[in-house]
Amino acid sequence: MLADGSLCFEPIYRSKLGYPVAGFQFDDTGVQEPWSVYDHPTVEIYRKQPCFDGKKVETTLLQALPKG
Structure with missing residues (x-):
């Protein structure tokens, strides 16, 4: 929902260093x-x-x- 824009946020920065x-x-x-998630x-970063x-x-x- 955040990345597809349906909640009215736009991506302004993405860092994938490798x-x-x-x-x-x-x-x-x-x-x-x-390695990829923790290290x-x-x-x-998104902007409203x-x-x-x-x-x-x-x-x-x-x-x-979840309901319950």
Whole structure:
């Protein structure tokens, strides 16, 4: 929901550094989760747009919660 724009946020920054070895950057997309998630995470920053509606976001997130 955040990335597709349906909650009125737009991506403004994405950092995917990869793995540096001897001055070269290697793509670490296919590496094991502990490496890509914990050691070298992708950083994404989003900006709220004028169409943002807090009540819509709240309703959408509450609908995603498990019932019970």
